[in-house]
Amino acid sequence: MNEAMKGNGAPIVAHDLVRHFGKTVAVDHLSFEVRSGEIYGLLGPNGAGKTTTVKMVSGLLPPTQGQVEVFGFDPMNQPIEVKNRIGLVPEDHILYESLTPREFFNFITSIRQLDEQDVKTRVKSLIDAFEFGEYFDKPIAALSHGNRQKASVIAAIIHDPPLLVLDEPFSGLDARTVRVLKDILNIHLENGGGILFSSHILEVAESLCDRIGIIDDGKMVAEGTVDELREMVKAHGSLEEIFLRAVQQDAEVAETVQALRKALTKNYTR
């Protein structure tokens, strides 16, 4: 970890965040903290406000109300300090479509003014780890979903940032790459970095995250370790059970499945 890159505060401190889009309240008085050396999972159903929160933390969207601090810096008023310390994997992985990964990485390393020798070694090891060499000179537009995601992940960690903000980082990745990425995240944590992990894939979150915040309709409905959450919502079993109980959808889901069973049951062998 490059100590000089760090500010004074915790990786992320979000306090009373609110974000409106017209009359819609996407994020509603959300507070949480991501500490050094931990993965904080932000879980929630589709449209819960996860991506909006990620954007506010990364300085891409101003909050309507409340504050975020990234290593003590305000993402809206000190965006350069924050963006230098964040490695972001956005959900939609929009990159420069007509550039090749080589041109893209040359560009971002130049913008970040990284040391050429260091970055060369780093990129080479990442390319090898992700088996990405054969796509290095293909335009990003021509890459598959999974390979774009690899490019997005490499771009996020190329500058060795102390904070990773990952919005559905495993989307489209094969089993090997998922394993490699999990190891990269572990090394990052061992180095004392922090990770904000947003996902709706509960199995991955359960195996990775130290603490989890469950949001629904923009509000924090439960927060803690998996055991604490289990205790909190009085649910047993997997994170899926805890999650459904927390967002108060367990009974509704059971009813819906029952109704679906009646509608869908048929005998294909007849």
Added chain:
Amino acid sequence: MSEIKEIEPNISWREAWRIAGKIAFEVQFRSAMSMSSGAMTQTIEKQIQRARSNTRFNKITISVFIGMLAIVFGILVWGTLSGLYGTPTEFRWITVAFTVSMFCLVGFAFLVFWGLMVSTSFISTNAASIGHYLPVSRVDTGKLALLAYIRLLDSQMITIIIGFPLAYGIVIYLVYGLVIPSILGALACLGAFLISVGLGITIMLILALYFYTRIQTTGGSRLGSIVRLLFYVLWAVVIMGFSLSFQLLNIIVPLVESLSISLVPFWYLLYFAYPFTMGTFVVLATGIPGTPQFWLDFIVVALYGGLTLLGLRWSRNFLRQIGTGVVTTTGPSVIHPVDIKVSRVGIALLRKDLRIATRTPGQAIMFFLPFLTMLPIFLQFIWEIGVVHVSDVITFIVMPTIMLGFFSIFFLSVEARGMKYTLTLPLPTERILKSKAQLITLMALAIPVFVIAVSFFKSFTNPISFLLAASMVPVVYVSAYISLVLFTRVVGGGRLIGFEIGQHITQMIIVGLFSAFISFVPIALLGICWSWVFLLGYPVEWAHFAGLAGLWAGITINYLLGKLFARLFIIG
């Protein structure tokens, strides 16, 4: 395992035409979305509505443009046959044949180069293969792809096929008052333009496939860059040709006449070659006494017709293949060693913008805007002006300078959806705006280059002209910078925002007009200082230097104004 049974075709042509309209719109919408900036400020419903109205607007504009070309064609034929241009009687029909030939070529080139963007989108968006995923027969899937492609270019093709023959038939009737020759001539003209459009479609699809495979989906090799550059140069020359044809009619008319007369001895050879075959065929079919009798031409035209049918058959199969998703659109894979080169921030930004822009036909055209504004003036210099005075140079350089400042906002659209990624980088907004202004400044270098080019043909009264032309480069930089800052303030509230022509046209005009005014400040100061010193009775050389000093004072004022605006208005 049993064989998969082929589904019987069951979509009528009428139904297919309706569905093809939806596929064609999807192609246009996806293409527009790929060009829009990541920072969307409109709902998806509004974007769909906007794409729909843009499509309609484009079709109308293109049809009007081709219609105007058909009118120009009609005027040229009428002027020649009625003796308005003073063409000797014995050369009138050969001039008409030459004119028809040239406009066949124009129709062909217009279709190829204007439709290339659409064709590339048709391949790249993959929208036409929707039927492939549905229980639709292969024949119907191919039919849908074919009709969708036709619907993308229907207005261009229909206007070319109808407009020119109609103009020809009317002119023949007006000049000779004979119904049969005018109908026969119009029908022959229809055949000639049908062949041109058919050949155009084939060439356009071949080029689009090449463009997509070799340029868009194959990496950034040096050879690829050279091919790309050559391609755009050719493209710009054709597009400029259309623009120039309106502006330089007074030059074109005598040029056409003298060329066609000088070609008379070779005409027996030329009518084997497209487009001259078409011209002689139309003249021959018109059947007015005195027209040249190149009977062999019928056979040559039939051969071209056969070639066109072969081309159209290939095009139909190719479009069907796109529809059924069996076209290979990736180029050969070459693995180069992994290497990273870190350059200066400014260089990296410029390089990235240039790469992105030159790989997208819609954006590449922006780079030819200064040439479009300068070339007509340049040609007038060459043909009409004897000795070049300082005042001539000023009139030459003012318009492109103002135009470049005005167009600077276009360059915010270079990144398109990549803008969303740019926002994640530790780059101050002002730095990004500066890089766009620098990009347009690179284009402004064309101004002194053009003046130097003029100097090869003409003698100059004063070398200060070169200094003046070179001084336009910083004028463009500061006005572009101010425009970009103001646009960012007006549309993005001070934060970086992409430019989308359909969405920000009003703001562009307002900011562009202000930019034009800003560009004019140094030029006005040049005029004021020059006149003041000259009127005080000092030698004209002194007046020139005073003008130059005024110009640089204006540049400095604008530069400081830009800095002030940036400090006041830009956030982040």
